[in-house]
Amino acid sequence: VEASIPEPQREAWTKHQASGFKDKDGFEQEVVRHVETTLARSMFNCDEQAAYAACSLAFRDRLVLEWNRTQQRQTFADSKRVYYLSLEFLMGRALDNAMLNIGQKDLAKSGLADLGFRIEDVIEQEHDAALGNGGLGRLAACFLDSLASLNYPAWGYGLRYRYGIFKQEIIDGYQVEVPDYWLDFNPWEFPRHDVTVDIQFYGHVQKSTDASGKSIAHWEGGEVVKAVAYDVPIPGYATPSTNNLRLWSSKASGGEFDFQKFNSGDYESSVADQQRAETISAVLYPNDNLERGKELRLKQQYFWVAASLYDIVRRFKKSKRPWREFPEQVAIQLNDTHPTLAVVELQRILIDLEGLEWDEAWNIVTNTFGYTNHTVLPEALEKWSVGLIQHLLPRHLQIIYDINLFFLQTVERQFPNDREILRRVSIIEESQPKMVRMAFLAIVGSHKVNGVAELHSDLIKTTIFKDFVEIFGPDKFTNVTNGITPRRWLHQANPRLSDLIASKTGGYDFLTDLTKLNQVENFVNDKAFRKEWAEIKYANKVRLAKHIKESAGVEVNPSSLFDVQVKRIHEYKRQQLNIFGVIHRYLTLKNMSPEERKKQLPRVTIFGGKAAPGYWMAKQIIHLVNAVGNVVNNDKDIGDLLKVVFLEDYNVSKAEIIVPASDISEHISTAGTEASGTSNMKFVLNGGLIIGTCDGANIEITREIGENNIFLFGNLAEDVEDLRHSHTYGSHNIDPDLAKVFEAIEKGMFGSQQDFAGMITAVRDHGDYYLVSDDFHSYIETHALVDEAYRNQEEWITKCITSVSRMGFFSSDRCINEYAEEIWNIEPLRVEKASDGTGKG
Ligand code: GL2
Numbered sequence: 001v002e003a004s005i006p007e008p009q010r011e012a013w014t015k016h017q018a019s020g021f022k023d024k025d026g027f028e029q030e031v032v033r034h035v036e037t038t039l040a041r042s043m044f045n046c047d048e049q050a051a052y053a054a055c056s057l058a059f060r061d062r063l064v065l066e067w068n069r070t071q072q073r074q075t076f077a078d079s080k081r082v083y084y085l086s087l088e089f090l091m092g093r094a095l096d097n098a099m100l101n102i103g104q105k106d107l108a109k110s111g112l113a114d115l116g117f118r119i120e121d122v123i124e125q126e127h128d129a130a131l132g133n134g135g136l137g138r139l140a141a142c143f144l145d146s147l148a149s150l151n152y153p154a155w156g157y158g159l160r161y162r163y164g165i166f167k168q169e170i171i172d173g174y175q176v177e178v179p180d181y182w183l184d185f186n187p188w189e190f191p192r193h194d195v196t197v198d199i200q201f202y203g204h205v206q207k208s209t210d211a212s213g214k215s216i217a218h219w220e221g222g223e224v225v226k227a228v229a230y231d232v233p234i235p236g237y238a239t240p241s242t243n244n245l246r247l248w249s250s251k252a253s254g255g256e257f258d259f260q261k262f263n264s265g266d267y268e269s270s271v272a273d274q275q276r277a278e279t280i281s282a283v284l285y286p287n288d289n290l291e292r293g294k295e296l297r298l299k300q301q302y303f304w305v306a307a308s309l310y311d312i313v314r315r316f317k318k319s320k321r322p323w324r325e326f327p328e329q330v331a332i333q334l335n336d337t338h339p340t341l342a343v344v345e346l347q348r349i350l351i352d353l354e355g356l357e358w359d360e361a362w363n364i365v366t367n368t369f370g371y372t373n374h375t376v377l378p379e380a381l382e383k384w385s386v387g388l389i390q391h392l393l394p395r396h397l398q399i400i401y402d403i404n405l406f407f408l409q410t411v412e413r414q415f416p417n418d419r420e421i422l423r424r425v426s427i428i429e430e431s432q433p434k435m436v437r438m439a440f441l442a443i444v445g446s447h448k449v450n451g452v453a454e455l456h457s458d459l460i461k462t463t464i465f466k467d468f469v470e471i472f473g474p475d476k477f478t479n480v481t482n483g484i485t486p487r488r489w490l491h492q493a494n495p496r497l498s499d500l501i502a503s504k505t506g507g508y509d510f511l512t513d514l515t516k517l518n519q520v521e522n523f524v525n526d527k528a529f530r531k532e533w534a535e536i537k538y539a540n541k542v543r544l545a546k547h548i549k550e551s552a553g554v555e556v557n558p559s560s561l562f563d564v565q566v567k568r569i570h571e572y573k574r575q576q577l578n579i580f581g582v583i584h585r586y587l588t589l590k591n592m593s594p595e596e597r598k599k600q601l602p603r604v605t606i607f608g609g610k611a612a613p614g615y616w617m618a619k620q621i622i623h624l625v626n627a628v629g630n631v632v633n634n635d636k637d638i639g640d641l642l643k644v645v646f647l648e649d650y651n652v653s654k655a656e657i658i659v660p661a662s663d664i665s666e667h668i669s670t671a672g673t674e675a676s677g678t679s680n681m682k683f684v685l686n687g688g689l690i691i692g693t694c695d696g697a698n699i700e701i702t703r704e705i706g707e708n709n710i711f712l713f714g715n716l717a718e719d720v721e722d723l724r725h726s727h728t729y730g731s732h733n734i735d736p737d738l739a740k741v742f743e744a745i746e747k748g749m750f751g752s753q754q755d756f757a758g759m760i761t762a763v764r765d766h767g768d769y770y771l772v773s774d775d776f777h778s779y780i781e782t783h784a785l786v787d788e789a790y791r792n793q794e795e796w797i798t799k800c801i802t803s804v805s806r807m808g809f810f811s812s813d814r815c816i817n818e819y820a821e822e823i824w825n826i827e828p829l830r831v832e833k834a835s836d837g838t839g840k841g
Contacts, residue, residue, distance in 0.1 A: 020062035027104070027111040030058035051117045052095070052125035055108065056187045059098045060233075064190075067233040067242035073829060074153040078319065080328060080826045081153040082819075083312055085305065085342060086335035088137030088284070089144070089158050089245065090165075091129040091232075092488070092652025094188045095122075100492055101149075101235040127182045128651050130164035131247075133288040133610075134568040135678050136374050138652065139452075139812075140335055142678075145485040146816040148236030148243040149512065151828040157308040159300060160189070160230045160247035163283040168610050168649040173626030177286075177613050188232055189247070195229035197307040198253055201299065205395045217352050219395040224253040225277045227307035237487045238512060241831055248307045250280035287612045288568040289380040295392065298384055302393060305342040313349060323356060327367035331824035334371045334446065337382045337438035343369055343445030344396045347403070352395070358402070370823040371442040371449050372480075373460055375675050377572065381464070382438040383429065389436060400436055404428055407444050411471055425467045443468050443476075448823045452482045453676035453697040455717065478822060481700055482676040483815035486514050489682045493656040496536045497687060501804075504529065515808035524801045534797055537663075537687055544661035547654075548606070548645055554633055557640045560602035561790050564683070565666035566650050566658055569611040569618040572673040576759050577772050578607070578666055579625050581779055582644055583741045583750075586632050589641055597641060601787045604643045608650035608658065620758050622646065627750040655679070660686045663796075664711070664786055667692035668779070670770045672717030681810040687800040689789075691782060693775070701810070705803040711789075713782035714775040723774055727767045734764055735776040 005013060021027040034054035035041050041050050074081065099105040109119040132138060140156065147154040166177040203222025209215050232245040252274040279296065280303050316329055334340060343365060350361035375381070389397045404427040415421050427444065429435040443449050443465065451457030457479030461469050469477055491498040491511055502508045504523050510516040523529040541558040548556055565578050582605050589597060607625045611618030629644035647654065665683040667674070667690055674696040684690060684701060691711040692698040702710050715723060726732070734742070742760050746753045763772045790796055808814075820826050 018061070018065060020065055021058060024107050024111045024114075027058060027107055028114055030061065031055055031111065031115060034058060048117065048121050049125050051112065051115070052122045053185060053187065055112065055122055056095050056098075056126075059095065059102065059104075059108075060187050062102060062104075063098055063233045063235055063242055066235070066240045067244065069240065070242045071244065073831070077153070077829055079153060079829065080331060080824075081155065081315075082147070082331045082333065082824045082826050083308065084140065084143060084147070084154065084156045084333050084335060085308060085339035086137070086140040086156065086158055087301070087304065087338040088132030088335075089129075089140050089156060089247075090132030090134070090137035090652060091141045091144075092656070093123065093126040093128055095126055096492055097145075097488060098235055100487060101145075101237040103238060126653075127184075127186075128164075128653050129182065129186075129188070130180060130651055131158065131161050131284060133165055133284070133286065135676070136288075136336060139482055139678060141652075142483065142485040142488070142812040143816060144234045144243065144245060145237070145487060146483075146812040148234045148241050149239060149485075149487070150813055150816060150820075151236065151239055151241045151831050152243075152816070152820060152826060153829055154243050156234070156243075156245040157304070157311075158245065158247050159281050159284075159304045160249040161281060161284045162249075162278075165284055165286055165610065165651075166613070170622070170626060170646060170648045173623050173630070175611055175619055175622050190231045190233075192229040192231055195311075196251075197227045197248075197310045198224045199227050199250075199303050199306050200224055201302070201392055203394065205398060217395055217398065219348075219352070225280060225303065226251040226253040227303060229307075229311070239831055241829070246308070246311070248281065248304050250277050250303060252277040286610070287614075289375055289377050289570060289572075290612060290615075291380055291382045293384060293388070295388060298388060298392060301338055302341050302345075302396075305339050306345055308339075309342055309345050309349065313346075323350065323354065323364060324360070326364045330368055331826060332369050333819070333824070334369060334442055336372065336374050337442050340371075340382075340438045340442040340445070341393070341396065343441060344399050344403070347399055348395060351399075358406075362403075362406075366445060367447055369442075369446040370819075371446040373439065373449065373451055373456075373465075373675075376456070376459055376464055377673065383435040384438065386428065386434040386436060400427060400441065403441070403444060414471060421467055421470075425471065439464070440468075443472075447476070448478060449476060450478045450480045450819075450823065451675065452480065453700060454479055454481060455672070455694075455699050456675040456696060459672060459717070480815055480818045480822070481809075482678050482681070482697060483810050483812035484678055484681045484685070485812045486511050486685065488656070489659070490685055493682075494536075494540065494660040494686050496539065497533075497660065500529070500532055500536060510808075512813070513808075514811035514813065517805050517808045520805035521802060524798055524805075530797055530801070533687065533801060534793075537661075537800075540660040540686075541663075544606075544657055547657055548604075548647065552645050552647060554629070554643060554645050556604045556643050556645065557602060560604045560640060560643070561787070562604050562606060562661055562663045563666065563786075564606045564608075564658060564662040564664070564688075565668075566606070566608035566647070566655065567677075567679060569609045569615070569621055571617055571621075571762070571770050572669050574668050574670060574770055574772065575607060575609070575621050575625070576763075576770075577668055577775065577779060578605070579621065579628060579644075580738060580741045580772065580776065581783060582632075582642070583628060583744060584737055584780055585783075586628070586635075586638070586642055587740060587744060589638055590635075594637075597637070600641050601790060602640045602642075603787075604645065606645045606647060606658070606662075608647040608654070610650065617758055617762065620756060624745075624750065624756050624759060627755070631750055655682070659683055659688075662686070662688035663790065664689050664691055666690075667695070667698055668714070668775075669693055669695045670720065670775075671695045671715055672720050673770075681807070684803050685807045685810065687804050689786075689796075689799060689803065691786060697810075701807075704809050705806045709799045709803045711782050711786055713778040715771060715778075720771065723771055724767065724769060727769075732768065732773075735773045737780060738763070738773050738776045 021030045031054045034057040099108050112119050144156050164180045167180050169176045201222050206218040227248040230247045234243040346365050350356040427440045451460050461477050505519045545556050545558045625646045632644050659682045667680040671693050677696040693714040745756050
């Protein structure tokens with residue numbers, strides 16, 4: 001309030017209000033001004049990097065104005081807000097997205113051309129914001145786009161890692177990790193040095209009693225680290241709404257360094273304190289679907305959660321409402337269990353700092369939080385040792401024990417003579433050492449729990465959370481099938497396809513209501529439409545072929561069938577099944593006569609994805625893919641019939657090139673392991689077909705597009721357990737075709753067989769947990785069907801067009817509306833569209 005300009009001086013402000021560029025001339029003027037003043041360069045010294053910087057700043061200026069207005073509008077409306085807490089936001093590039101969402105890309109293109117630049121080259125300069133590992137982080141980014149586009153009052157909260165996910169280099173066929181320092185020049189963030197929160201760690205708890213005899217806990221001592229806010233504007237598409245993503249950065253609380261220590265000659269330790277504080281937000285943990293219980297990770301989680309809650313509570317307190325109205329003003333979504341400490345922290349704030357009674361506080365807490373589960377994999381379910389929490393967050397551990405006590409008391413009343421259920425559902429696992437089960441804490445602390453695809457939501461209710469469905473009733477558990485933003489994953493990644501669809505459906509309305517894609521089906525027999533459709537796919541393949549040549553040095557023929565598997569490398573995602581299949585294809589081709597070979601369909605198999613640095617088997621898979629590529633791609637007998645490519649450093653901006661160029665993509669996880677998958681949606685939306693298992697969202701995609709338009713194979717989730725059991729206790733015969741593949745590897749066809757022994761023994765000798773052998777035959781047969789189908793190009797194109805037209809369900813807009821209605825109970829804010837039709841004022 002003190003920072004507000006007094007009434008009499010406001011006229012001057014209104015008169016000089018900034019506005020940002022209005023037209024192409026204005027845009028060019030802004031670019032030149034930023035080059036010449038902000039960057040202190042000139043037309044004699046302006047490379048593409050400088051053009052990118054100036055162009056971004058010109059757009060940023062426009063964005064910021066709408067961002068301020070949106071925040072004012074939301075504050076004024078004083079309606080309920082949703083806060084999305086996620087340790088990962090895999091945003092990718094911002095400039096292209098900002099230009100498209102503002103609706104000024106064409107203007108920028110021609111403006112940049114006037115100034116001597118190609119817009120594509122300028123866009124290419126931007127470093128991806130890669131603050132995430134894979135699907136979970138990208139989902140959070142799609143959600144932010146939808147929340148803003150649908151005018152929901154929403155904030156994202158995350159960590160501002162100095163290093164995002166590592167850059168992957170492939171050297172001699174092996175993955176090498178290189179740090180991703182992405183903050184050299186980042187025009188999309190605004191440091192808020194005035195928005196800071198002191199975060200406490202360690203120390204001890206003192207109890208005292210107040211006048212009424214009530215016991216009060218005081219968390220004292222320990223160390224304090226400062227959280228500094230960095231804000232990132234998130235523009236909505238075709239609306240002025242621009243939401244905020246707030247990322248916290250850690251800093252030593254004493255300022256630069258401890259001067260006393262410095263002056264007394266203890267320079268090293270004064271710097272060490274500072275560095276220790278900054279380490280908290282230094283680096284993203286590079287594990288996908290794996291938790292490892294490291295202290296620094298727990299510190300990250302509490303640091304981020306405590307800063308975010310302080311911020312949220314501060315905002316609520318300004319409204320002077322009574323505490324019981326908190327859940328009517330605030331919804332907080334826990335993106336996986338990573339932010340679960342927020343449940344405990346809010347309870348702590350309410351009882352220790354605000355003086356509420358336990359029950360009243362707990363009622364507020366549970367009505368505020370919702371929890372999204374993203375995996376059933378046991379190795380990904382977070383547990384923290386009681387000792388570690390005790391050490392780092394002593395007061396929180398006490399509260400966790402109390403939460404557990406009260407919870408178990410209600411369970412005991414419900415199931416009076418069942419000791420077993422108490423043991424099973426206890427938030428504290430009575431193991432050595434004792435562990436806190438974060439998923440259970442998240443369930444107990446939330447009013448809704450959701451899975452991310454139908455099968456997944458059913459599985460969590462019948463397996464890992466079964467007891468909780470009994471305890472809380474089935475209504476607490478729900479499904480919200482994931483979605484993707486069509487702005488980035490169609491309009492931005494595949495502009496020609498987007499334009500073609502717009503030309504047939506009467507404009508770009510499908511980008512805000514994806515169900516409108518169904519009109520595309522009316523043109524499935526339209527010759528000119530089909531021809532253009534095929535041309536666009538081909539052009540996208542040419543673009544990818546060029547990228548493959550530049551990055552992997554492999555020449556591929558764009559007329560081949562492009563078969564793509566890009567995602568994190570993980571045994572459950574079964575890239576090993578894919579590469580074994582490729583070897584099988586190679587052996588088959590080698591055994592053919594030259595005449596027979598001539599009849600075969602040329603294929604390019606493309607892999608991409610990072611392995612967690614400590615994931616030995618995943619690295620072995622990458623190595624085998626590269627080793628196979630080395631042999632196959634140089635085999636004169638084979639020529640164009642088979643090429644195997646590993647694309648290094650798969651990330652969001654590369655996905656934007658790869659996804660539109662795929663003919664068939666692989667989503668082949670062992671049934672019941674992939675919670676949803678979201679790239680499956682992206683590929684189909686871009687006119688590619690899928691080969692996949694009955695897993696995750698593949699099932700719903702099949703329901704929507706029809707089973708004739710997808711290549712499903714493999715065992716079903718319901719049979720997985722029995723098969724695993726039979727591997728261990730029955731006889732386990734390896735599929736004969738797979739045995740031949742193993743034989744070829746073991747004969748050294750792809751280099752030293754020892755390098756790949758782990759992948760073979762996992763299947764042959766260690767129980768084949770992921771059912772590679774069980775599904776191999778079905779996989780190979782289904783690929784034969786893919787070849788056959790692709791030969792009939794007319795049929796193929798019909799499948800592609802039909803599929804795209806039926807993908808409307810998979811927009812993240814639908815998904816966000818479901819969360820808003822079923823979980824958050826929030827409404828969008830009414831916003832006037834601008835008169836220029838851009839949606840931006
Ligand atoms: C994941 C799931 O593995 C993936 O199937 C799902 O699509 C996404 C988003 O819901 O979440 N869970 C997880 O831990 N990671 C995922 O990508 N990393």
